[in-house]
Amino acid sequence: MLQVKNVKKSYTTGEFTQIALNGVNINFRENEFVAILGQSGSGKTTLLNIIGGLDQYDSGDLIINGKSTTNFKDADWDAYRNNSVGFVFQSYNLITHLSILDNVEMGMTLSGVSADEKKQRAVEVLERVGLTEHLHKKPNQLSGGQMQRVAIARALANDPDIILADEPTGALDTTTSEQIMDLIKEIADDKLVIMVTHNPELAEQYADRIVNFRDGHVIHDSNPYLEAEESSHYDLKKTSMSFFTALKLSGKNIATKKWRTGLTAFAASIGIIGIALILSLSNGFQKQIDSFQSDALAEFPIIVSQQAVNMDEESLNELRADGPLHKKEFVKSNKVFLYNPEENSVTHKNDLNQKYLDYLNAIDSDWVRSIGYTRVVGMNMLRKVGNEVTPVSVSVGMTRSGGNQNVSSGAGMTSMNGVGLSSYPAAFKDEKETYLEKNYDVLAGSYPKSNTDMVLVVDSKNRIDENTMKNLGFSIDNVETINFNDIVGTELKLIGNNQYFEKTNMGNFIPKNNYAEMYDNAEMSLTISAVVRQKEDVQVAMLGQGIAYSDTLVEDIIAKEENSEIVKAQKESDMNVMTMEKLDADSKQSLLAYLGGDSAPMMVYIYPKDFETKDKIVDYLDAYNDKKDNKNKVVYTDLASTVTEMTGGIMDGITLVLVAFASISLVVSLIMVGIITYISVLERTKEIGVLRALGARKKDITRVFNAETLIIGTCSGLLGITIAYALTFPVNQIIENMTGLANVAQLNPIHALLLVAISIILTLIGGSIPAKMAAKKDPVEALRSE
Numbered sequence: 188m189l190q191v192k193n194v195k196k197s198y199t200t201g202e203f204t205q206i207a208l209n210g211v212n213i214n215f216r217e218n219e220f221v222a223i224l225g226q227s228g229s230g231k232t233t234l235l236n237i238i239g240g241l242d243q244y245d246s247g248d249l250i251i252n253g254k255s256t257t258n259f260k261d262a263d264w265d266a267y268r269n270n271s272v273g274f275v276f277q278s279y280n281l282i283t284h285l286s287i288l289d290n291v292e293m294g295m296t297l298s299g300v301s302a303d304e305k306k307q308r309a310v311e312v313l314e315r316v317g318l319t320e321h322l323h324k325k326p327n328q329l330s331g332g333q334m335q336r337v338a339i340a341r342a343l344a345n346d347p348d349i350i351l352a353d354e355p356t357g358a359l360d361t362t363t364s365e366q367i368m369d370l371i372k373e374i375a376d377d378k379l380v381i382m383v384t385h386n387p388e389l390a391e392q393y394a395d396r397i398v399n400f401r402d403g404h405v406i407h408d409s410n411p412y413l414e415a416e417e418s419s420h421y422d423l424k425k426t427s428m429s430f431f432t433a434l435k436l437s438g439k440n441i442a443t444k445k446w447r448t449g450l451t452a453f454a455a456s457i458g459i460i461g462i463a464l465i466l467s468l469s470n471g472f473q474k475q476i477d478s479f480q481s482d483a484l485a486e487f488p489i490i491v492s493q494q495a496v497n498m499d500e501e502s503l504n505e506l507r508a509d510g511p512l513h514k515k516e517f518v519k520s521n522k523v524f525l526y527n528p529e530e531n532s533v534t535h536k537n538d539l540n541q542k543y544l545d546y547l548n549a550i551d552s553d554w555v556r557s558i559g560y561t562r563v564v565g566m567n568m569l570r571k572v573g574n575e576v577t578p579v580s581v582s583v584g585m586t587r588s589g590g591n592q593n594v595s596s597g598a599g600m601t602s603m604n605g606v607g608l609s610s611y612p613a614a615f616k617d618e619k620e621t622y623l624e625k626n627y628d629v630l631a632g633s634y635p636k637s638n639t640d641m642v643l644v645v646d647s648k649n650r651i652d653e654n655t656m657k658n659l660g661f662s663i664d665n666v667e668t669i670n671f672n673d674i675v676g677t678e679l680k681l682i683g684n685n686q687y688f689e690k691t692n693m694g695n696f697i698p699k700n701n702y703a704e705m706y707d708n709a710e711m712s713l714t715i716s717a718v719v720r721q722k723e724d725v726q727v728a729m730l731g732q733g734i735a736y737s738d739t740l741v742e743d744i745i746a747k748e749e750n751s752e753i754v755k756a757q758k759e760s761d762m763n764v765m766t767m768e769k770l771d772a773d774s775k776q777s778l779l780a781y782l783g784g785d786s787a788p789m790m791v792y793i794y795p796k797d798f799e800t801k802d803k804i805v806d807y808l809d810a811y812n813d814k815k816d817n818k819n820k821v822v823y824t825d826l827a828s829t830v831t832e833m834t835g836g837i838m839d840g841i842t843l844v845l846v847a848f849a850s851i852s853l854v855v856s857l858i859m860v861g862i863i864t865y866i867s868v869l870e871r872t873k874e875i876g877v878l879r880a881l882g883a884r885k886k887d888i889t890r891v892f893n894a895e896t897l898i899i900g901t902c903s904g905l906l907g908i909t910i911a912y913a914l915t916f917p918v919n920q921i922i923e924n925m926t927g928l929a930n931v932a933q934l935n936p937i938h939a940l941l942l943v944a945i946s947i948i949l950t951l952i953g954g955s956i957p958a959k960m961a962a963k964k965d966p967v968e969a970l971r972s973e
Contacts, residue, residue, distance in 0.1 A: 189215040189238065189349065189379065194247035196233055196403075207233040209403035210247070214412040217348070220375035222390035223383045225400030231383045232353060234400070238381065239272050239351045240264040241880060241966045262884060266423035269297050269882020273342025275371075277354035279334040280877045280970060281326040284439045287313065287337050288322045294345040294881040297426040312340040316370060332363035339370060341881075350374055352382040356389065368393045428887035430894065437895035440871065451863050452902040455950065458852030459907025459942050460914070465849055466938045467915050469842040471931035488559070488792035489804060490824045493539045537821045539788055546811055547791065554800040554807075560788035563780040564741050564748075567687040567698075568713065569680045569706045570660040576702040579660045579679060581734035626725050631671030632717030638739040640716035643674055644730045647721065655733050671718050680709035681744075684751035684782060688765075696753045696764050713740075748783025757782060801825070853949055856903070860953035864896055868961040875961055876969030885962040892958035893951060900950030904943030908934070 196208040207230045215221060223231045236242035237249060243264075249256045251271065259267070273294075274280075281290050291309040300308070313319060316336040326334055335355060342350050352371060356364035372393045374380055384390055390397050396410035441448045518524075547558055570579040623634055623642065630649070635642060645651050653663050659677070661669060682705050688696040699705065715734070748754055756764045757779055763770055770778065779785040793808075795801035805825060812820040868875075875888055915932035922931045 188217045188252050190248075190250035191234070191238070192248045192250060194234075194237060194244045194249065196230075196237065196242070196244050206403050208237070208244070211403070211405055213398065213405055213408065214414070215379055215381065216412050217379060218375065218377055219410075220372060220380045220393060220395045221382070221398060222394035222396070223381065223398045223400060224385070224387055224390055227385075229400040230403040231400045235351050235353055235381065235383050236967050238349070239274060239880070240268045241970075262425060263423060265879075265882050265884045266425050267882075268880060269294060269345065269426040270423055271348045273345065273347040273350045274880045275335070275338050275342050275350065275352040275355045276970065277357040279326070279331075279338045280873060280880070281334055281337055281341075282436075282874050282877060283326050284443045285436070286323050286325060287318065287329070289439075290326070290337060291341045291344050293878070294341060296432050297428055297882045297887070298345055298424065299427060300345075309340075309344055312343045313337075315343070316340045330363075331359055332366065335359065335363075335367055336370070339367070339374070343374065348379060350378055350380045352380065354384055355382065356384075356386070364389070426882040426884060426887075428883055428890060430890060433887070433890040433894035434898065436891050437898055440867075440874075441895065441898055447863075448899065448902070451859070452899055452906050455856040455860055455899065455903035455946070456907030456910065458849055458854075458856050459904055459946050460911045461849035461852060462846055463908055463911030463934060463939065463942055464914060464918065464932065465842065465845045466942075467911065467932040467934040468918070469845075470935050470938070471933040474933065475928060475931060488794045489801070489808070491537060491539065491791040491793070491808075491821060492824070493537050493787070493789050535817070535820075535822065538819070539791060539821070543811070543821060544788075544791075547793070550793075550804065550807055554796060554803050556794045556796050557792075559738065559792035559794070561790035561792070562741055562745065562786065563777060563789050564744050564783050565781045566744065567682040567684070569682060569702055569709070570677070571680075571706055572660050576706040577660055578698075578702065580658045581655070623719060626722060627719040627730070628722050630718045630720055632675035632715075635716050635737060638737040638743065639711065639713050641713055641734050641736040642717045642719045643715055644732050644735050645718060645720050646732055649720065651732055659734070674715055674718055677715040679713040679715075680706050681711040681713055682706075682709055684748050684753050688753045690752065690756075693767070695767050696756065711743075745783050745786050749786070751783065754779065754782050754784035758784060853945070857949045857953040860896060860899060860950045861957060863899070864892060864954035864957040865960070867895060868892065868957045871961075872964065872969045872972040875964050876966045876972070879966035880970065888962040888964075889958045892954060892961050896950045896954030896958070897947060899954075900947035901943070903950065904946030907946065908939045908942060912939075 191211055191213045194208055194211045195206075197204050197206045199205075209230075211230070211234060223234065225231045233242065237244050251267070256263070256267075282293070285293070288306070288309055291313060292305050295305040295308060310319070310322065313322060316339055318333060318336055318340065321329060321333065326337065329337065335358075339355075350371070355371065356367050359367060368389055371380055371382065375395070382390075382394070387397075396408070398405055398409070399407040550558075566580075568579050569576050621634065627642075627644070630645070632642075643651065656669060657663050659679075661673075686705055686708065687698055689699050690696050713736070719735075721730075753764060757775070761770055761775065762768065763774075763778060776785060776787075780787070780789065793804060795804050808821070808823055878888060878891070912934050915934060918932045919930055923929050
C-alpha cells in the first residue's frame with residue numbers, strides 16, 4: 188500500500204549541502220510493525236517525515252495505494268496527513284492549553300466529524316489506552332507515560348492507515364517503555380506502524396520487520412516486501428478548520444495568559460477610550476448647541492425679499508436652495524485675473540405675486556407658527572403735547588414679526604401682515620402665548636389688547652435711542668432718563684391721506700399744516716400701552732429697539748388708503764405727485780406702497796414651528812422653483828440654517844482634530860497587537876507544527892491567530908467603551924461644576940458599536956502579518972522548537 192521509490196532529499200545551509208536520503212527504495216505492507224534503526228543523521232527521521240507528508244522529497248516518488256504523490260498540492264498533503272497518517276512523537280507534542288479530550292478530538296475536528304461522534308470516538312480510544320479517568324485534565328497534569336498514551340490515542344482517533352512513531356519511548360523509563368511498546372504492537376495488528384528508534388533490543392522484541400539505515404541508504408531489510416499494486420483509487424477527504432474551532436483554540440490559549448491578555452487589551456483600548464470620550468463630549472456639546480439653537484433661533488424666520496439683487500448666475504443658484512453659506516473656490520496663482528462683472532451679472536428680483544402668496548398660504552399649518560409680510564406703508568401721526576400738536580414718527584429700524592401676535596417696528600412705513608388668530612387659527616392651535624408674551628417682559632403698562640396698541644421696546648439696560656423719543660415728541664434736552672409712566676399711555680392720532688395731504692394749484696400734493704384741526708378730526712387713535720424688554724431666558728428675540736405695533740394696524744391703513752386721492756393720482760402718473768420728479772417703475776411702486784396704494788409685500792417672513800419643520804418648509808419653497816428659469820425663481824434666506832451650519836462646522840472641525848490626535852494611540856495599539864501576536868506565534872510554534880501534522884492547512888493556522896487577534900480586539904473595544912462610559916459620569920460632574928452644563932458627555936450607542944468594530948479591524952490588521960508568518964512555518968522545524 189505504501190511505496191518509497193528512489194526518494195532523494197538534501198538540505199542546504201549556506202554553501203554546505205547535507206544529503207539526508209540518497210535514492211531510498213522501500214515498500215510497506217498494509218499491516219506490519221516496521222522498526223527503522225540507524226545512527227543519528229542516517230536519514231531515518233527524514234524518511235519518516237516524508238512518509239508522513241511533513242517534509243517533501245526532492246526527487247523520486249511516494250506512492251500511496253498505487254497513487255503517486257508527485258503532483259500533490261498543499262491541500263492534498265494536508266488531507267493525507269489528516270486521513271491516512273497518525274503521528275506519535277518522542278516529546279508527545281500535545282497542545283498544553285487543551286484538555287486531553289480536546290487534544291484527541293483535534294484531528295477529527297479538522298476532518299469535519301460531528302461533535303457527538305467525535306466525542307464518542309475520542310472517549311473510546313482514550314479508554315483503549317487506559318486514560319478514561321483523565322479526560323478533562325491538561326497535559327501538564329499527567330506523567331510522561333500517560334502523555335505518550337494520549338499521543339497514541341490522538342494518532343488512532345481518526346482511524347488512519349499508517350501510524351508513524353518517532354522514538355516513542357525515548358523519554359520514558361523501562362517499565363513505561365514496555366507498556367507503550369505493547370500498545371503499539373497491538374495497534375500494528377490492523378495497521379501499518381513505522382517506528383524510528385535507536386534501541387535495537389526494542390526493535391528485535393516487538394517489530395515484525397527491521398530496516399537499517401546508514402548515510403541515507405537502506406543497508407538491510409529483515410523482511411522486504413517486493414510486491415506493489417499497479418493502480419488504485421485513492422480518495423482524500425479535504426480538511427477544514429471552522430472559525431469556531433479557531434476561536435476555541437485561541438480562547439483557551441488566551442485563558443492561560445489572563446493577565447497579559449488583560450494588559451494588552453487595556454493598552455489597546457486607550458485610543459478607543461480617548462476617541463469615545465471625545466465623541467461623547469462632542470455629541471453632548473452638539474446637543475447643548477442644538478438645544479440653544481432650538482430655543483434661541485426658533486424665532487429666526489426664512490426670509491423672502493422682493494428687493495432686487497445684483498449677482499452672477501452661480502450666486503443666484505447658490506441662494507436658491509442653500510442660502511448664503513457656500514464654500515468658496517480659491518485659485519492658486521501669482522496673477523490677477525481681469526473680468527467684467529456686468530457680463531455675467533443678473534439683476535434678480537423676486538416676484539412676490541398673488542400666485543406665490545397663495546402658494547405660501549397653502550403651506551401645511553402644522554409646519555408654521557406664522558407667516559409675516561413686510562409692507563412699506565407711511566403712517567401720518569400727530570401728537571398733542573400740552574396745547575401744541577406736532578407731527579411725530581417712530582424711529583427708523585428693521586421690521587420684525589413672529590408668533591401669535593405679529594408686530595412691527597420701523598419708520599412708520601413698514602409693517603407685518605401676519606397670520607393672526609382670527610385669520611388662520613389652525614396655525615396657532617398649539618400656541619398659548621402671543622409673541623410678545625412669550626419673549627418680552629412688560630416693565631410698565633400691559634400687553635397690547637387691540638391693533639391700535641403699540642409698545643416701546645428697550646434693550647437689556649433699559650436704553651433707547653434718544654432720537655426715537657425725540658421723534659415721538661418727547662423733550663430730550665438736558666434729560667438722561669424718562670419715567671415709564673410718562674411713556675405708557677402716550678396717545679398718537681393716525682391721520683388718513685385725504686385729511687393729511689392737499690392738492691396745490693400746481694397739481695402736486697403737500698401735507699397740510701392745520702395740525703390741531705386734523706388732530707381733533709382724526710378717526711383713529713394709537714396708544715403706547717407698554718414698555719417691554721426681552722426676557723432673560725430668551726437667547727435671541729427679533730424685535731429691534733423702538734416702537735412695535737400690530738400688523739393688523741397696517742392692514743387697516745392699506746384698506747383705507749388704496750382709494751385715497753393721492754394714491755389715485757400717483758397710480759395715473761409717472762411723476763412723484765409730491766415732488767413732481769420723474770419716477771422709474773421701481774420707484775413708483777415703492778412710493779405707491781408707502782402711500783398705502785400697493786398691498787404687495789416687500790418681504791415675507793416664514794416662522795417654522797421648530798427646526799424639523801423648517802427643513803420641510805425649505806423643501807416646499809424649493810418645489811416652487813422646480814423647472815423654472817432663474818428669472819422666475821424665488822430665492823430666500825434661511826438665517827437659522829446659516830448659523831447652525833457655521834456652529835455645526837466648527838464643532839465638527841474641533842471633533843475631527845481631537846479624534847485625529849486620539850487616533851495616534853490606535854496606531855500604537857495596532858503595532859503593539861502585531862508584536863503581541865508575533866510573540867504568541869513564537870510561543871505556539873510547536874502547536875503550529877502539531878496542527879500541521881494533524882492535517883491543518885496554512886489558512887487554518889492563519890485563522891487560529893486571526894481568531895486570537897479578534898478576541899483581543901473585541902475585548903479591547905468592549906473594555907474601552909466600558910471605561911469610557913464609566914468616565915462620562917465624573918467628566919459630567921466636573922463640567923457641571925465648572926460651567927453649569929449638565930450631562931454633557933453622552934456616548935452615542937452607534938459610536939460605541941463603530942469603535943468596537945474599529946478596534947476589531949485594527950487588531951486584525953495588526954495581527955495579520957504575524958498570522959501569515961505562522962502559516963508559512965515549516966511543520967518539521969515547528970515540531971522541533973521548544
